[in-house]
Amino acid sequence: MPGVRPVFYVSDGTGITAETIGHSLLTQFTQTRFVTERYSFVDSVERAAEIAPKIRAAAEEYGVRAVVINSCVDSVVSSALAESGALMLDVFAPFIEPLERELGEARERRIGQAHGLVNFETYHRRINAMNFALTHDDGAATDYAGADVILVAVSRAGKTPTCVYLALHYGIRAANYPLTEEDLEHDRLPPRLRPWRNKLFGLTIDPVRLQQIRQERRPNSRYAQFDTCKREVAAAEMMFRGEGIPTLSTTHTSIEEIASKVLTTLGIHREMF
Amino acid sequence: MPGVRPVFYVSDGTGITAETIGHSLLTQFTQTRFVTERYSFVDSVERAAEIAPKIRAAAEEYGVRAVVINSCVDSVVSSALAESGALMLDVFAPFIEPLERELGEARERRIGQAHGLVNFETYHRRINAMNFALTHDDGAATDYAGADVILVAVSRAGKTPTCVYLALHYGIRAANYPLTEEDLEHDRLPPRLRPWRNKLFGLTIDPVRLQQIRQERRPNSRYAQFDTCKREVAAAEMMFRGEGIPTLSTTHTSIEEIASKVLTTLGIHREMF
Incomplete structure (x- = not known):
């Protein structure tokens, strides 16, 4: 009987990037059953503070720590989500610093750019x-x-x-x-x-x-x-x-x-x- | 005049995950113009060894180091790509170890699972x-x-x-x-x-x-x-x-x-x- 693990995709935009990489990661773990939920357009601390208790409640329900796959660019929003006690995986964080160093420019923290802008x-x-x-x-x-x-x-x-x-x-x-x-x-x-x-x-x-x-x-x-x-x-x-x-x-x-x-x-x- | 930077999405599957996260990352850097290329289904060292010189050639053409956004699960394939001298960003690597620890199971390195399996x-x-x-x-x-x-x-x-x-x-x-x-x-x-x-x-x-x-x-x-x-x-x-x-x-x-x-x-x- 595989363990069940609640996973939350949280994004300040559509959540497509978080869900795409999250899905790719989770398919590599075959012993666990994942129940997933998506919160899109989480672009304020207030909204994050509403969601954190829901994540905490899911962890209590399943009796295991939740996993949050997070693509919010504002670190204050991410911190409010982390109050849930979940394992926080920030999909951009590991790549920003090496890219900033390589490109010699700082990233712009604009929200939901990837799937939001319309050219x-x-x-x-x-x-x-x-x-x-x-x-x-x-x-x-x-x-x-x-x-x-x-x-x-x-x-x-x-x-x-x-x-x-x-x-x-x-x-x-x-x-x-x-x-x-x-x-x-x-x-x-x-x-x-x-x-x-x-x-x-x-x-x-x-x-x-x-x-x-x-x-x-x-x-x-x-x-x-x-x-x-x-x-x-x-x-x-x-x-x-x-x-x-x-x-x-x-x-x-x-x-x-x-x-x-x-x-x-x-x-x-x-x-x- | 913005700098031009060659970027390669390389994957052992469709490359959708690599391109989705890569696109989200690159939109956060507005001072650089990116020229991108995709190599899908790169599932052998031989194929990687064919591609590495092309990446190196692009770096020489533009006079800057290339960036490789890589979702190949086989580290031997990734190493062969790294021969190109590019900045290697592995889209899965930063998340695997924390997930393995949290879930208490090792990931399975199967190729191209996310967008390849058909249920x-x-x-x-x-x-x-x-x-x-x-x-x-x-x-x-x-x-x-x-x-x-x-x-x-x-x-x-x-x-x-x-x-x-x-x-x-x-x-x-x-x-x-x-x-x-x-x-x-x-x-x-x-x-x-x-x-x-x-x-x-x-x-x-x-x-x-x-x-x-x-x-x-x-x-x-x-x-x-x-x-x-x-x-x-x-x-x-x-x-x-x-x-x-x-x-x-x-x-x-x-x-x-x-x-x-x-x-x-x-x-x-x-x-x-």
């Missing part, structure tokens, strides 16, 4: 990429001249979430093209994809898994039969191989990982939002 | 939330019984990206409803929204900004005229106030921050993906 130009790029992903989803529009990437796969292999993720987080204009039964009768790329060979990335998936996903969507349809899934996946994989299209299996791959591999493989460099 | 149940929740967001985008479907959140706003105020973000990162079933001119002729909520009052969240926006966004989308239309924008925004704000709908201006707010405030305001707690 209109990058906002536009992001929103336009999102609109592109939605209008070019599932082969709806096939004017691919403006696309950075075109994901190609059979239905339900993970194209849409990957395209949306690429748009939201990298400002990438990602279209996706569903291989139809007709497309799969030929070994060659569908004609409308041929001019864009260097933008293509194929997704594939274990037919057993595909069958589960399709079954949930359209129970007991021919579409969801295992034989259909197996035949479609085999035909798509043969097409990708024959045409030299880079391919990734999404069966055990998260959306983040698929997106990251698409960018690495196609040699696209964009900063993350 | 089918959470994957399903995420994908289903995404499908929900897309089918309930822009008032397309209005069966709101299954919605966790319904964002309400005039056209182009930021509803769609926020819904997609909520779906992707929190598995939230977020619908959005565009206030039409007809809706805005009345001070009261449109009838189809009234049963779902506790799921509603209003977005508003500076009419000047809205005009810019609409102008880009449909140049010189009535829809994009400043008067139209001003009138629609004022009517929407009056409706939100009169009906007691919580509201946020998206003018200077990032997608992450809007999403985070929606969750905080409506009291929805979900772990991030």
Whole structure:
């Protein structure tokens, strides 16, 4: 029976940085079960003083010290949180001093900067990429001249979430093209994809898994039969191989990982939002 | 003229954790201009040894030491990267020892766990939330019984990206409803929204900004005229106030921050993906 440990993500902004690094740290500890809570926009001592007793109460409830993963830039706020008695992990503290020394400048303690500031130009790029992903989803529009990437796969292999993720987080204009039964009768790329060979990335998936996903969507349809899934996946994989299209299996791959591999493989460099 | 500093995000997985914390750190240094590059899936000494000379070359090009923000869990890989002579910032190292001591267990050094593992149940929740967001985008479907959140706003105020973000990162079933001119002729909520009052969240926006966004989308239309924008925004704000709908201006707010405030305001707690 693993121990249970309460963990609090506390931030003066959205808390995304604290939760991202916290989640990465906690996944490295497999013997403990973590119950997590998030407090965002904790930007005053008063707010911190409201939260500290809640953290203390959780520690009492579980009978163990709580862990606070904290990204508040104001040390007075952090001190008020520390009144809870929790193990305080400040996600910025260890890196600030070496960076200040290396860069020869002092950091500016502005609150919630990372995910709070809006630069209109990058906002536009992001929103336009999102609109592109939605209008070019599932082969709806096939004017691919403006696309950075075109994901190609059979239905339900993970194209849409990957395209949306690429748009939201990298400002990438990602279209996706569903291989139809007709497309799969030929070994060659569908004609409308041929001019864009260097933008293509194929997704594939274990037919057993595909069958589960399709079954949930359209129970007991021919579409969801295992034989259909197996035949479609085999035909798509043969097409990708024959045409030299880079391919990734999404069966055990998260959306983040698929997106990251698409960018690495196609040699696209964009900063993350 | 600010100094330019090359920064490398290096990871044995997607690099999302390294880039997220790195971005948060770098925004605190405003006197330096950073040029960044990402190396994902660096999971062997051989791969690290290929990259180290590129880091060294960038340092020579810019005439300053490079910074490496590193989330590789294998210290042999990190050592190979350190051959580059860069300032090495290991995003996990400072927190592992205090966590091991507190939890009474040693971490497991598995590679790329945070954004690599796929749990089918959470994957399903995420994908289903995404499908929900897309089918309930822009008032397309209005069966709101299954919605966790319904964002309400005039056209182009930021509803769609926020819904997609909520779906992707929190598995939230977020619908959005565009206030039409007809809706805005009345001070009261449109009838189809009234049963779902506790799921509603209003977005508003500076009419000047809205005009810019609409102008880009449909140049010189009535829809994009400043008067139209001003009138629609004022009517929407009056409706939100009169009906007691919580509201946020998206003018200077990032997608992450809007999403985070929606969750905080409506009291929805979900772990991030």
